[in-house]
Amino acid sequence: MNLFEKYGGADFWSDFLNNVYERLTNSDLTRHHFMNKSISHIKEMLLGLLELTLVANSHISEVAMRDSHRPMGITNEEFDEWVNIYRTALKESDVADTDITFIANMLLSYRGVIVADI
Template sequence: MSETIYDRLGGFPGVRRVVTAFYKRILDSVVLEHHFRHADMRRLVDHQTKFMAALMGGPYAIDEIGLRKAHRHLGITRGEFREMSALLRETLAEEGVPPGDIELVLARMARLEPAVIAEAA
């Protein structure tokens, strides 16, 4: 079995480090921070770490129905999704993730865009 991005990042602790850095960028984003003002960040980072781990080939699954239900009331736009993707790209690069792995994670995430944005509901 080949090594996954999840493995190369050091498993759950490495992915959690990336997610924590990612959310620091999100909370600094004038485009995105309003979605997180009242969020339980500890719970969100834990959940998002499992989600990112799944995108990176880790031992977690993505529930697209649950993803759609969790986001449908938030009114997330394509522009906000693009901003989030750009911040994830920056975070992964800063964490030393190779460009090919970054593109793979972003491609996997892009396939889930219809489950996240309001315009696709």
């Protein structure tokens, strides 16, 4: 069974993203990236990306990730905050430690194309 379905499919991951974005928009480090943005649209896109990566174990295009994130000026510190928020939300959602590690490593693999100062 793939990781997307293992935890309940779209309903589980939608609730997970609600938790993540509540934390991101309340974080002093990351909230400025979400001002005047449609959080529901962002969550909808990320739900699709989660499904793509966790069902098919696909790798998202690094060019697309770079093109959409570099203009945001994301710092290493902000990126680390985002990954830590993901880890915390996964843990609180009762995701297995091995799956948390897999997902965190997947996120970390994009640091070089998301962080602006690398």
